[in-house]
Amino acid sequence: QHQSKIVIVGGGSGGCSVAAKFVNALGKNNVTIIEPANKHYYQPLFTLAGGGLKKLSQSHKDMSDVLPKGAQWVQDSVAEFDPKNNTVTTKLGDVFKYEVLLIAVGLQLRYDDIPGLVNALDNYDNVGSIYSPKYVEQTYRAIQTFEKGNIIYTYPNSPVKCPGAPQKICYIHENFLRKMGKRNNANVTYNTSLPVIFGVKVYADALWKVAKSRNINVNLRTCLVEVHPEKNEAVFQNLDKPEQKFTVEYSMLHAVPPMGTPTPLKTNKDLANDMGFLTVDKSTLQHTRYPNIFGIGDCTDSPNSKTAAAVAGQCNVVFKHMRAVLDGKPLSLAYDGYASCPLVTGAGKCILAEFDYNLQPLETFPIRQDREMYIMYLFKKELMPFLYWNLMMRGYWNGPAIVRKLLHLGMKN
Ligand code: FAD
Ligand code: UQ1
Structure with missing residues (x-):
């Protein structure tokens, strides 16, 4: 021992x-x-x-x-x-x-909870998943080689890490297709098991605008339950009427696994x-x-x-x-539920969502953050990895609360 x-x-x-x-x-x-x-x-x-x-x-x-x-x-x-x-x-x-x-x-990622999904990811180039490093690169190859048809993004019926990521990849890919001049060949759909597009209202409103303006179909309470990669078919379930299942043919599928x-x-x-x-x-x-x-x-x-x-x-x-x-001393601090999700909506665009346990915005910067901004994209792409490796993993980053207090000059939170 x-x-x-x-x-x-x-x-x-x-x-x-x-x-x-x-x-x-x-x-x-x-x-x-x-x-x-x-x-x-x-x-x-x-x-x-x-x-x-x-x-x-x-x-x-x-x-x-x-x-x-x-x-x-x-x-x-x-x-x-x-x-x-x-x-x-x-x-x-x-x-x-x-x-x-x-x-x-x-x-842990539970890809095997969805029949056919592991086979699809391991053996078919048109199926991807950014959640596992094993499948990240093929996800980019799948969008690069896409020619035409339905592209479907999913969100599972379980708690997930980074609840924004399943739709971020959809926006990033959609933006990529526009740049490649292929957008008109694609019918882009985001099927989420959740009853909302995002849990915090101000950011949800902003994301609905993004999805609508870019002609992305969003279906709520719609869960991927099976994949038939040999036929390029995905089966979805309506979570409000579980007896209702429907099959969609895809040219490309991005799947987020259930997690536990x-x-x-x-x-x-x-x-x-x-x-x-x-x-x-x-x-x-x-x-x-x-x-x-x-x-x-x-x-x-x-x-x-x-x-x-x-x-x-x-x-x-x-x-x-x-x-x-x-x-042997008393506990003196309280975590307020702070979480943040840099919602990248394309190359050079990001909505920096920050909120607390009550799903109220708790924003670091004294400007409205419920909109796409280039500076937030730069933060996500360059500043966050730097903070993570050099400060947080060395014990010197406790989140942006201190920055928020400074920028708000002690007036807010
Ligand atoms: P992890 O960092 O996952 O670490 C868990 C560790 O436990 C692992 O190293 C594992 O090997 C180990 N482990 C597991 N079982 C055992 C065992 N039995 N014994 C010993 N060790 C074990 N967060 C953000 O803030 N912003 C983002 O933009 C963002 N985007 C994301 C995008 C994706 C695609 C993903 C997958 C995640 C994203 N996240 C994001 C979430 C973030 O990565 C996680 O919330 C964070 O890493 C959680 O830290 P953790 O220590 O709880 O778990
Ligand atoms: C953050 O602190 C953090 O941890 C390093 C992240 O992880 C990747 C983030 O995505 C974000 C947004 C923050 C918050 C930091 C600032 C400066 C707003």
Whole structure:
């Protein structure tokens, strides 16, 4: 059995940012990170790469170069959580005992939940998906080689990370087709399982305008349930009348998979809710039953939009509160649900959505953000990756709250 003051499960956006803060504060040999992957992905870049606006190779670095040097990296995955005994057991059978635990395992992609989809993605060039690095490049090739017909974009019937991405790729591709002079050959459709185009009203209004002005069909409550790639057919279900299914022929299909938390968390009824998400207090991010367990990022049940921007807003709260538990002090901070979604609507255009738990806009800049702007596109494409790799992964970025306060001169929030 191994012993570590702080154990962090998952070395993605959440796990790495908090680990870096601990190493900065406490020095070496206090933190163990359990993370199986060789590569650390900056996933927000997938959307741009799938539209040919960045290269996939710019989205990842070696895990060993990203995780903080002063932490111990165990390259293995957790197979079992035992919160009563303060231990986790890995796939290889090692047991780690902790004083405080951070669960940051993110969401898994469940492509195989949709019959025919894995076959379609693995064997057909006209099907893509920006959610997995495995399929990002073929997504761009699919739009480049498109000639004519129906192009369909989907949004699954499950919680997803970056709920804006399924439609961003639609707008980026539509814009690309215009530039290539092929727009008139395409009938572009976005089919979403959600009852709205976006959860925050001001941005939803702006996105409806974008979709209408660019002649994109949007169907709500419409869910991809099956793919027959040999016939280029996709089957959709009307979620309000589940008995209603219809088949559409496509020339190109972009599919977003259903998502869920990794099995060891999902199946642990002591830690997770019925949906498999880690139950945490939405302000303190402390587990609802185990005070020495915290959660961050996509795998928790806090009702914010699952984004790296939200992780930025959470990481300092989680770090300070884990420290408070170690020191026997009270929890003093509150996460407000901040999340952000840079809604890229084409090359050079982006609506920077920022909002809180109440789905009210919480904007960094003292100008209206519910419109397409070039500067926001530059932020998304150049500034965010820089912030992520150089500040956030090193423990020095807690989201834009400080910038917002400065720019609003203390007048707003
Ligand atoms: P992740 O960063 O996914 O990390 C989870 C880690 O846990 C992984 O490294 C995994 O290997 C590890 N793990 C899993 N199971 C285990 C286990 N059993 N044991 C140990 N380790 C385990 N966010 C934005 O803010 N803006 C955007 O524009 C944006 N666009 C996106 C576009 C796409 C296509 C995608 C896919 C995501 C996008 N996101 C965006 C979302 C953002 O990437 C995630 O919200 C963020 O990475 C969540 O961080 P996390 O730490 O919870 O999970
Ligand atoms: C952000 O902080 C962040 O984390 C690094 C992102 O992740 C990719 C974002 O997309 C955004 C928009 C923010 C918010 C930052 C600013 C400066 C508005």
